[in-house]
Amino acid sequence: MPDATPLTPGIAPGRLSADALSDNFDDLHPAYAPHEAAVAADRCYFCHDAPCVTACPTDIDIPLFIRQIQTGTPEAAAKTILSQNILGGMCARVCPTETLCEEVCVREAAEGKPVEIGRLQRFATDTLMGAGKHPFTRAADTGKRVAVVGAGPAGLSCAHRLAMHGHHVTLLDARPKAGGLNEFGIAAYKSTDEFAAKEVDWLLQIGGITVETNKQLGRDVTLEALQGDYDAVFLGIGLTGVNALRADGEDKEGVSDAVSFIADLRQAGDLAQIPVGRNVVVIGGGMTAVDAAVQSKLLGAENVTIVYRRGLDQMGASKFEQDLATSKGVRIIPNAQPVAVHGNGAVAEAEFEYTTSKDGTLTGSGETFRIKADQLFKAIGQTLNGAPDGLELEGRKIAVSGTGATSVAGVWAGGDCASGGDDLTVTAVAEGRDAAEDIHSTLMGGN
Ligand SMILES: Cc1cc2nc3c(=O)[nH]c(=O)nc-3n(C[C@H](O)[C@H](O)[C@H](O)COP(=O)(O)OP(=O)(O)OC[C@H]3O[C@@H](n4cnc5c(N)ncnc54)[C@H](O)[C@@H]3O)c2cc1C
Numbered sequence: 001m002p003d004a005t006p007l008t009p010g011i012a013p014g015r016l017s018a019d020a021l022s023d024n025f026d027d028l029h030p031a032y033a034p035h036e037a038a039v040a041a042d043r044c045y046f047c048h049d050a051p052c053v054t055a056c057p058t059d060i061d062i063p064l065f066i067r068q069i070q071t072g073t074p075e076a077a078a079k080t081i082l083s084q085n086i087l088g089g090m091c092a093r094v095c096p097t098e099t100l101c102e103e104v105c106v107r108e109a110a111e112g113k114p115v116e117i118g119r120l121q122r123f124a125t126d127t128l129m130g131a132g133k134h135p136f137t138r139a140a141d142t143g144k145r146v147a148v149v150g151a152g153p154a155g156l157s158c159a160h161r162l163a164m165h166g167h168h169v170t171l172l173d174a175r176p177k178a179g180g181l182n183e184f185g186i187a188a189y190k191s192t193d194e195f196a197a198k199e200v201d202w203l204l205q206i207g208g209i210t211v212e213t214n215k216q217l218g219r220d221v222t223l224e225a226l227q228g229d230y231d232a233v234f235l236g237i238g239l240t241g242v243n244a245l246r247a248d249g250e251d252k253e254g255v256s257d258a259v260s261f262i263a264d265l266r267q268a269g270d271l272a273q274i275p276v277g278r279n280v281v282v283i284g285g286g287m288t289a290v291d292a293a294v295q296s297k298l299l300g301a302e303n304v305t306i307v308y309r310r311g312l313d314q315m316g317a318s319k320f321e322q323d324l325a326t327s328k329g330v331r332i333i334p335n336a337q338p339v340a341v342h343g344n345g346a347v348a349e350a351e352f353e354y355t356t357s358k359d360g361t362l363t364g365s366g367e368t369f370r371i372k373a374d375q376l377f378k379a380i381g382q383t384l385n386g387a388p389d390g391l392e393l394e395g396r397k398i399a400v401s402g403t404g405a406t407s408v409a410g411v412w413a414g415g416d417c418a419s420g421g422d423d424l425t426v427t428a429v430a431e432g433r434d435a436a437e438d439i440h441s442t443l444m445g446g447n
């Protein structure tokens with residue numbers, strides 16, 4: 001029996017038994033058995049000019065790979081996927097398909113039930129990776145050297161494509177492990193069984209990539225030094241800063257940022273060791289807010305509430321994610337903004353003010369309410385942190401052209417740290433890949 005229960009006051013680890021935790025954190029979308037995949041593939045119309053392909057940020061030929069599954073060649077299907085998206089295995093688990101390919105599937109329009117593209121993609125990529133195969137080989141050595149900073153989806157995708165073209169890649173990351181938010185951010189029930197680490201090992205089978213962890217740009221190495229030592233530099237440093245709440249009392253014990261909580265949870269060998277509040281409040285409206293809230297509930301918190309300052313339809317988290325949260329018992333309060341965090345040393349209550357929104361401008365109504373909280377997570381967005389001086393910014397991100405070139409010659413950027421994009425894993429993969437193609441053609445004299 002666990003030491004604590006969901007009713008134990010304050011913040012405590014071990015609120016649920018090991019069995020309950022293991023059930024709670026099981027795969028969100030379990031893998032298909034082969035016959036299930038065949039039945040699902042049969043539902044595809046193999047559309048000409050398929051809308052699902054247009055909706056995929058990595059332009060995977062979806063009808064082709066589904067046809068390959070249907071004809072019993074899942075490894076060929078995997079190669080179709082991976083040639084466009086080398087992290088197709090992770091994307092199959094984490095893509096919000098309900099707002100991308102599956103939203104526009106003609107079967108969704110006709111019957112309200114799309115072809116399950118994400119699960120079919122997982123079936124194909126898991127089959128190939130499970131067989132330990134890497135379907136690509138390196139081109140002849142070009143003698144060119146590229147530094148890729150950040151081993152998240154953007155950096156990994158860029159590094160793989162460059163290595164495939166025959167360049168030597170050094171992949172640097174400030175963290176002790178590669179993977180970026182695939183390893184430290186994605187909800188545990190979306191990426192089970194150490195999949196992120198396994199996928200990195202599998203990707204590195206291409207060869208030609210040297211990984212250097214615990215190496216931070218700005219601390220251990222400068223951009224100038226990299227420019228001197230390498231023929232090109234790609235920055236895929238993500239968004240590692242956290243926005244402040246700007247509410248009185250936000251420095252109280254028990255208030256922390258959701259991303260750190262999620263990172264600790266992802267790295268925990270034993271989920272029973274992760275302390276969680278009895279009454280948890282999460283402030284924000286994106287995937288991070290939903291993930292922190294759902295995982296708090298799954299760890300055994302009694303009451304979990306997400307408070308978001310605008311309407312439900314403006315939440316960054318999709319309807320599917322919102323429904324997932326409410327189905328797990330999370331309460332979502334829209335149209336309320338934080339005013340103050342109360343408590344004597346540690347948080348005891350969070351105070352909010354109702355809001356109204358007119359023409360996008362948010363106004364506090366003056367009416368406030370309080371919610372009991374012994375743990376409060378800030379999930380109000382991440383910001384660019386530690387971008388090297390001298391790079392032009394656009395808004396709060398590194399300014400880039402369509403293929404990732406920055407304002408400094410020889411330096412490219414992509415993924416969450418770069419302008420444009422939508423802060424999704426699949427978009428980071430696409431941007432890393434496209435920047436690699438541009439770097440390749442520049443290095444080989446094509447530009
Ligand atoms: C909690 C959470 C849940 C999410 N869930 C989903 C989801 O379900 N589906 C989805 O599609 N997207 C999700 N996202 C978004 C997705 O994870 C990101 O869009 C994606 O990881 C961006 O990839 P990236 O490579 O640009 O950056 P990151 O994944 O952030 O990787 C950046 C890497 O750069 C390293 N780095 C940073 N600064 C330096 C430096 N100075 N020197 C060296 N290395 C550095 C970091 O350590 C990190 O490894 C989620 C994000 C969060 C925060």
Ligand code: SF4
Nearest residue numbers: 044045047052105106
């Ligand atoms: S839109 Fe749907 S039915 Fe058409 S090709 Fe794509 S997955 Fe198949």
